Amino acid sequence: MNEDTLKGQWKQLSGKVKEKWGKLTDDDLKVAEGSSEYLAGKVQERYGVAKDEAERQVKEFRKEFEQHDRKH
Template sequence: MNKDEAGGNWKQFKGKVKEQWGKLTDDDLTIVEGKREQLIGKIQERYGYQKEAAEKEVKEWEGRNKYHW
């Protein structure tokens, strides 16, 4: 998957991300823009999670939605 495909893929999944983590703002998702580590950081920030908990949630979300970074 090239960078353009990953970016397009992210646009399709933004709605699913907001369903899962409703505290994330549109600005947060613009900053994340498909970058896994940034998503984990924003989840930590908005939900007060430890890094391990945020990583676990993202991993589970990836599996359910078949999203590949």
């Protein structure tokens, strides 16, 4: 899933993001607008994890969403 696809599905996806990372605020999600880089930065900030760990989590999340999206 590329960034454009992610942005195009952001409304649908933002609920799932909120389920996974409940510490993210609605404002965080609004500003993120599908940006994996911004999202990883906020995960890093809110959860106190290393940058590479936050990036890994976001990448894995995108991969799971893409697989789920293909099935439906």
